[in-house]
Amino acid sequence: MWKRTLLVMVVLVFAFPEVLLFAQEFIGIGLHGGLQNDTGNLSNQYRTIEYEPQNSALVGFSFKINMHFIFVRTGCDVAFVLNKSQIEDSTSQIESYSLRYVDVPGFVGFRFPLREVGEFYMGTGVVYYIGDVKYKLITSESSSETLAFARGWSFVTGIEFRIIPFARLYMEWQYHDSRSEAVINTEGNTYNDHHIDFSGHRIFLGAMYYII
Amino acid sequence: MIFPLCKRKEQVKTNKFGVFFFGLISFFLFFMPKKLFSVPLNYAIGGYLGIAPSLGCDLQSMRQYYFYNSQSGIDGLNRTQEGYETKNGDRLLGLVGGISGKILIFENYQFRIAFNYASGILGGEGTTLYGSTPDLLEFRYSFRTIDIPFVFGIVIPFWKDIKVSFNCGTAFAYGWYTNSFTENGVTTYKGKFSGKAFPLTILLEAEYFITDKLAVTSSLSYYRGSSKLFTDEYDEDGDVDYARLNFSGYRYSIGVMYYFLSI
Numbered sequence: 001m002w003k004r005t006l007l008v009m010v011v012l013v014f015a016f017p018e019v020l021l022f023a024q025e026f027i028g029i030g031l032h033g034g035l036q037n038d039t040g041n042l043s044n045q046y047r048t049i050e051y052e053p054q055n056s057a058l059v060g061f062s063f064k065i066n067m068h069f070i071f072v073r074t075g076c077d078v079a080f081v082l083n084k085s086q087i088e089d090s091t092s093q094i095e096s097y098s099l100r101y102v103d104v105p106g107f108v109g110f111r112f113p114l115r116e117v118g119e120f121y122m123g124t125g126v127v128y129y130i131g132d133v134k135y136k137l138i139t140s141e142s143s144s145e146t147l148a149f150a151r152g153w154s155f156v157t158g159i160e161f162r163i164i165p166f167a168r169l170y171m172e173w174q175y176h177d178s179r180s181e182a183v184i185n186t187e188g189n190t191y192n193d194h195h196i197d198f199s200g201h202r203i204f205l206g207a208m209y210y211i212i
Numbered sequence: 213m214i215f216p217l218c219k220r221k222e223q224v225k226t227n228k229f230g231v232f233f234f235g236l237i238s239f240f241l242f243f244m245p246k247k248l249f250s251v252p253l254n255y256a257i258g259g260y261l262g263i264a265p266s267l268g269c270d271l272q273s274m275r276q277y278y279f280y281n282s283q284s285g286i287d288g289l290n291r292t293q294e295g296y297e298t299k300n301g302d303r304l305l306g307l308v309g310g311i312s313g314k315i316l317i318f319e320n321y322q323f324r325i326a327f328n329y330a331s332g333i334l335g336g337e338g339t340t341l342y343g344s345t346p347d348l349l350e351f352r353y354s355f356r357t358i359d360i361p362f363v364f365g366i367v368i369p370f371w372k373d374i375k376v377s378f379n380c381g382t383a384f385a386y387g388w389y390t391n392s393f394t395e396n397g398v399t400t401y402k403g404k405f406s407g408k409a410f411p412l413t414i415l416l417e418a419e420y421f422i423t424d425k426l427a428v429t430s431s432l433s434y435y436r437g438s439s440k441l442f443t444d445e446y447d448e449d450g451d452v453d454y455a456r457l458n459f460s461g462y463r464y465s466i467g468v469m470y471y472f473l474s475i
Contacts, residue, residue: 109466181298
């Protein structure tokens with residue numbers, strides 16, 4: 001899929017070559033931090049349980065190409081655990097749960113430049129995840145750890161505000177929709193029955209420097 | 213254990229607010245003459261294409277809950293074990309297309325109506341395990357929907373270049389949902405459901421004007437709502453399933469919009 005994403009980026013660049021000549025603030029590199037609530041989305045798998053949701057802090061960088069009214073954006077985010085999920089329910093097989101992950105999104109969408117003020121942008125794309133899950137089952141005396149991989153779909157909407165020439169602050173909202181295959185055996189069956197859910201809302205605040 | 217769908221059946225009632233809003237917007241769009249307003253009006257029509265991840269949400273039904281022990285439809289159905297050839301089933305990725313028309317009042321307010329069609333094009337099928345043995349289970353889903361959203365929005369123009377609007381309202385949605393479960397490659401149970409609902413609708417839309425009448429658009433919408441509980445319409449398998457049609461989810465679209473008067 002990443003080959004397709006790269007191909008789309010190359011095609012877009014060559015489809016609008018004249019734009020490159022006129023565009024200022026064409027290629028940007030950004031750093032950002034963000035937050036996510038209910039990481040792991042446990043209530044989606046176990047509809048009846050009561051639990052304290054996990055909160056995560058995200059740190060990452062972005063790489064953005066602006067072309068007239070189109071943008072392409074990729075980057076990488078790392079999610080750290082602020083507090084792990086504690087399940088307060090005797091019907092659950094899981095006692096505690098925490099998810100760390102790295103994601104690599106690829107967005108394409110429309111940007112709406114607000115002259116010298118900044119811009120508004122909306123896009124969609126594909127995201128890849130590598131997740132590291134630490135969990136403790138009620139029936140187990142110690143915690144276990146496992147890896148999960150997934151691909152998902154996502155949306156991004158944000159605003160960039162120019163602070164000085166070639167540098168902008170940005171704030172954005174992302175929604176991801178993705179689940180891995182089942183990787184944890186929670187019910188004592190012979191098979192794994194619990195998947196890792198990367199879905200959810202994320203908010204980011206960052207700064208972007210346009211090198212071209 | 214109480215089956216949640218049965219519980220929901222009692223809770224789901226006709227969305228009277230939705231019907232009222234639907235009627236109110238219809239009145240404004242079609243019966244309110246321009247002279248009555250005596251205010252600047254503009255009209256626009258457009259078309260768009262987009263994607264809708266998780267079309268049909270988790271596609272839950274009674275059979276999955278009771279017989280395959282999944283609390284979360286297709287998500288909870290996925291299981292793996294070494295030595296078994298399973299295939300992960302993703303939620304449906306929908307392709308959305310539609311046309312829209314809108315009336316702008318004072319350049320800052322708008323009524324928008326649209327006609328959308330969405331159909332699942334990726335995901336929705338896989339092979340999993342169930343039972344204590346375990347046994348193999350192949351599953352397959354499809355979900356299609358048409359909807360007519362009516363929304364009222366506030367528009368913020370930025371010079372003559374860009375308009376950004378935030379809209380809220382409701383939609384008349386009608387959907388078709390099918391599922392199929394084949395146990396050990398032998399016995400197949402199928403379900404078929406169709407029906408309507410009035411999901412609440414939120415729409416964030418931005419327009420970039422290429423000329424003074426033509427704009428490219430980008431929009432993000434969120435639908436929230438599901439139908440009442442339906443009984444399976446497929447009788448040939450001798451089994452009865454129950455399910456709701458869940459229209460909740462996000463959609464992202466890009467398209468063009470033509471304004472009849474210069475902005």
